[in-house]
Amino acid sequence: MEDYKFLFKVVLVGNSGVGKTCLVRRFTQGLFPPGQGATIGVDFMIKTVEIDGEKVKLQIWDTAGQERFRSITQSYYRSAHALILVYDISCQPTFDCLPDWLREIEEYASNKVLRILVGNKMDREDREIPIHVGEGFAQRHDMYFLETSAKEAENVEKLFMEIAAELMEQARSKELPRYDTISPTINGRTTSIGDNSCCSKIS
Numbered sequence: 001m002e003d004y005k006f007l008f009k010v011v012l013v014g015n016s017g018v019g020k021t022c023l024v025r026r027f028t029q030g031l032f033p034p035g036q037g038a039t040i041g042v043d044f045m046i047k048t049v050e051i052d053g054e055k056v057k058l059q060i061w062d063t064a065g066q067e068r069f070r071s072i073t074q075s076y077y078r079s080a081h082a083l084i085l086v087y088d089i090s091c092q093p094t095f096d097c098l099p100d101w102l103r104e105i106e107e108y109a110s111n112k113v114l115r116i117l118v119g120n121k122m123d124r125e126d127r128e129i130p131i132h133v134g135e136g137f138a139q140r141h142d143m144y145f146l147e148t149s150a151k152e153a154e155n156v157e158k159l160f161m162e163i164a165a166e167l168m169e170q171a172r173s174k175e176l177p178r179y180d181t182i183s184p185t186i187n188g189r190t191t192s193i194g195d196n197s198c199c200s201k202i203s
């Protein structure tokens, strides 16, 4: 038996190119990968963290933002304990797509899922979405909110640690099952993203 007390599944969703993979790799590997290709289907990484002296294992599922993978990625929503919905603060269309993503989440995820809105790429100077606009959206939709930079390692650790702490708190208070099953994953990163990929619409 592995040495951890809690296991939580965290799923990242959002348009292609917003930086989901970079956020996961920053947190799990401490790096900002150069020449990142678009995710194919779903990628999966694990990190065990310690909170209040307890080991918490995070299973982090990085879904492809591209529309053509939507039916694969939707199937990963259901068993998520937390869903991180990511947009790019320098790309308005990725913010405009948020209502579409919320509809997907409502349709496919558990209604108890912890939902976090993340405005990534806060290091960029060509910002299109002011922070208060992101915050306002999150408030209206009952979500936690944070701006991050995977590139500069800003708020990335905080994002995942706060999720782990909140889920641990919930699990303790509701006495949820401590272990979850792991389902198979589809991996691969071969295609590259074009300049406009962050702006691909979902329908």
Ligand SMILES: Nc1nc2c(ncn2[C@@H]2O[C@H](COP(=O)(O)OP(=O)(O)OP(=O)(O)O)[C@@H](O)[C@H]2O)c(=O)[nH]1
Pocket: 014, 015, 016, 017, 018, 019, 020, 021, 022, 023, 033, 035, 036, 037, 038, 039, 040, 063, 064, 065, 066, 120, 121, 122, 123, 124, 148, 149, 150, 151, 152, 193
């Ligand atoms: N400036 C800046 N660029 C970033 C940041 N995070 C990611 N990027 C860049 O954004 C591009 C897309 O990053 P990915 O992590 O592959 O995006 P994704 O959301 O996983 O994309 P899909 O796999 O297609 O869904 C890459 O060129 C990254 O270098 C960030 O915090 N700041």
